[in-house]
Amino acid sequence: xxxxxxxxxxxxxxxxxxxxxxxxxxxxxxxxxxxxxxxxxxxxxxxxxxxxxxxxxxxxxxxxxxxxxxxxxxxxxxxxxxxxxxxxxxxxxxxxxxxxxxxxxxxxxxxxxxxxxxxxxxxxxxxxxxxxxx
Amino acid sequence: xxxxxxxxxxxxxxxxxxxxxxxxxxxxxxxxxxxxxxxxxxxxxxxxxxxxxxxxxxxxxxxxxxxxxxxxxxxxxxxxxxxxxxxxxxxxxxxxxxxxxxxxxxxxxxxxxxxxxxxxxxxxxxxxxxxxxxxx
Numbered sequence: 001x002x003x004x005x006x007x008x009x010x011x012x013x014x015x016x017x018x019x020x021x022x023x024x025x026x027x028x029x030x031x032x033x034x035x036x037x038x039x040x041x042x043x044x045x046x047x048x049x050x051x052x053x054x055x056x057x058x059x060x061x062x063x064x065x066x067x068x069x070x071x072x073x074x075x076x077x078x079x080x081x082x083x084x085x086x087x088x089x090x091x092x093x094x095x096x097x098x099x100x101x102x103x104x105x106x107x108x109x110x111x112x113x114x115x116x117x118x119x120x121x122x123x124x125x126x127x128x129x130x131x132x133x134x
Numbered sequence: 135x136x137x138x139x140x141x142x143x144x145x146x147x148x149x150x151x152x153x154x155x156x157x158x159x160x161x162x163x164x165x166x167x168x169x170x171x172x173x174x175x176x177x178x179x180x181x182x183x184x185x186x187x188x189x190x191x192x193x194x195x196x197x198x199x200x201x202x203x204x205x206x207x208x209x210x211x212x213x214x215x216x217x218x219x220x221x222x223x224x225x226x227x228x229x230x231x232x233x234x235x236x237x238x239x240x241x242x243x244x245x246x247x248x249x250x251x252x253x254x255x256x257x258x259x260x261x262x263x264x265x266x267x268x269x270x
Contacts, residue, residue, distance in 0.1 A: 021218065031220040035210060044208070046221050048181040048248035078170035078177060081233065085166045085181065112183035112248015 027067070027091035030114075041100065041118040047090050048112040055114060057107045064094040064105070066114065164226055165201075174261070176232055176254045183248030184221075190250065194238045199254070202227045235260035 021032060030045040047055065050068035058065050068090040074080065096102070096118065104119045166181040182190065182203065190203040207223035210216070236254040243252045 031222070032218055033208070033216065033221050034218040035208070035214055035216045037211070037214045041217075044221065046181075046183040046248070048183040051247045075170055075177065078172050078175075080169070081171045081176075082167065082169035084168060086168075111185070111245070112181075 022093045022095070027089045028085070028087040029092055030066075030068075030090045032092070040120055043094065043114075043116040043118060045090075045092070045114040045116075046112065047109070047114050049087070050090060050109065050112060050114070052109055055109055057114075057116065059096075059102055059105060062096045062098075062102075064096055064116070064118075065091070066094075066116075067091045068114070164222060165203075165228065167228070167230060169230075171233055174256050176234075176236070176256075178230065178250075178252040178254070180250040180252070181248065182245070182250050185245075185248070185250075187245045187250075190245075192241075192243055192252065194232075194236055194241055194254065196235055197232045199230045199232055199236075199252075200227070201230070201250075 021034075030047045032046075033042075033044045035042050045066060047066075047068045047070075049070035054069040054071075056065075056067045058067075070087055070089060072088060099120050101119045101121045105116065107114065107116045109115070168179045170177050178199075180201065182205075185203050185205050189205070190201065193200045202225070204225045205223055232254060235257040237257045240255045241252065243250060245251075
């Protein structure tokens with residue numbers, strides 16, 4: 001992962017500045033896809049067990065934080081016989097680049113998959129200024 | 135910009151992440167399964183975020199439960215590009231050995247928030263029987 005992240009071409013490296021990912025201490029890091037379309041960046045995170053009530057998406061300056069709580073699966077009267085994950089909470093931080101419109105970010109969760117839409121700021125259009133003869 | 139990027143990507147944090155991943159049991163497969171049991175029932179939870187319940191096939195034969203499913207990747211249009219791709223796509227199949235024979239007719243399964251909950255009751259024929267010893 002590190003090698004992959006660092007060894008991007010310069011162009012790729014610059015583009016990665018748009019949205020970069022870091023983890024919170026002591027919480028599970030969800031698997032995340034990020035793709036760029038013409039108008040926005042789409043961030044898709046697998047967070048099984050989390051729903052709209054237990055998930056929190058917040059933005060402060062250029063940091064987008066995602067936190068999700070998951071109910072413990074242990075049941076009274078049962079013994080744990082096999083465990084591959086003991087996730088109780090998810091968390092990750094994304095640093096956003098300047099090209100993202102922070103006021104227009106939207107998020108939704110369905111079947112344990114969180115989708116965050118990060119729209120790009122409309123590029124300032126170049127316009128021609130007419131020069132008039134005085 | 136470059137400086138802020140390096141502050142965010144802290145090697146210590148990245149190392150923490152790598153070591154935490156190593157804490158996970160080695161035998162972990164895909165999808166992730168947890169199981170709890172008592173002498174009469176096994177309950178499994180399978181992490182299947184974004185899977186359509188109709189695309190998941192669950193079958194039980196004696197002590198082996200087979201789970202198959204498929205999740206399609208997002209198809210990108212021209213000019214769209216992935217910056218990060220960590221989620222699994224495509225088909226999976228996983229077999230799980232149960233601690234006892236189960237009654238396949240009474241298996242219950244339901245999907246909630248991307249987690250498949252399966253309840254497998256022990257088959258009556260497999261339950262230990264108490265034998266009374268007659269005193270002659």
